[in-house]
Amino acid sequence: MSSNRRRFLAGTGTALSGALAGCTGFILGNDALEVSANKATVAQSALDDTEYEENTVEKVDIERTFEVGGQERTVVASNWQAEYDRSVNVSGFDSFRGAKFIAFSTPQVEIDIADRTLNPVGDKSHRDLVKLVQDSYEGLEDVTGVGEYTTSILGSQATVGEYEGEATFAGTGQTVDLTLHVTNPVAHGEDFIVCVGAYPNYPPLTDGEADNIETLFGGVEH
Template identity: 40%
Template sequence: MERRRRSAAVVALVLLVATSGCMGFLSGPITFEANKATESQQALQQTNYEEENVSQSVIERKFSAAGQTKTVKVTNWVAQYHRTVSVPVLGEREAAVFVLFSTPKVTVAGQGPFNPVADYNNEELVQLVQQQYKGLKDVQQVGNYSATMLGKETDVGKFSAKATFKNGQSVDVYVHVTKVEHGDDYVVAVAVHPQNIDEQQKILRLLEGAQHATNSSSS
């Protein structure tokens, strides 16, 4: 996928749920921030992926209830990586993409999580990816496989799709999606690559090499 369109594939996996029950007893802004999830340098070297960008995605909304207005601010992190591969017809492109997205659980007064990502399965996650990346279509699940991310075994959904590049050329791709609960956050991983290359072993290594700090005793 083209570089400028890549971030849209995952940035919109965000939340915002605030209820009148939460707002009645809290003063000031309500803020939640995820810890950054990134890829290890060792895994990048072993897979020939390169870091493209690590940035915050900040969502801020105002909610009114019971005569009060509260500002809710949620900070997510998006880390993007790519590898140059051969794409049919198009030649060499940075078309193998790996993204880590961390988003806070969002709990208030011990209640929650209110982050809807908590309940999303792989099929729902890839639907959000498709909604945000308009060049991705005809998404169909083709399988599942197990992987280890952040020390946990996780089920990875594998989907076939068609990706349209800026020049209008359509390429068959695979999309891999998984999610892990870690500390006070959810970490979502998405990988996209042309179907003409076998990228699964590299994706397994990148999933294994994911890093995420946690301030919680649960992990």
């Protein structure tokens, strides 16, 4: 565990760690414990180089309620998700905004309560993190791992899982083969950063979009 990771412990009849000083309402079960991440976005220069455009940057709250000693404890983690996309042309399809890139930030915090841990991405596999892009599709099926490589994000080396699958794009109904690039969680400051890139798997589009995703990885800001 890194020195700056926030880790809160709670248990029946057990004193909480000093990190929870001032959180009496949470200790007593009267108030929710709220933890927040800072935004992770992509630099405008990287967007210009790849012709990606900002779609949404929004806060995503994850709330969990636990029972400890007959009392409920609620934890709310405020995350940020920035989504970018661009139009692609695939033979046999109308032009559509089928290339996606998502930067997701979440508090680098573990809260161990009644033997359950709230940490949205810290212990997730690449395959679990693929779900971050599922809202962009009406269906994402037959996802298969095809390899791994490393890249640099925010000055740290990140392992990237590469996957292939089949997706139906929301709003268009078009079903295409898809390539996904999913990073492991990268610790930066007091947050974890996860990035996901996705695009139709149709040469010659594939090679160019792989380069674009690499540029976007390098352009992440936090």
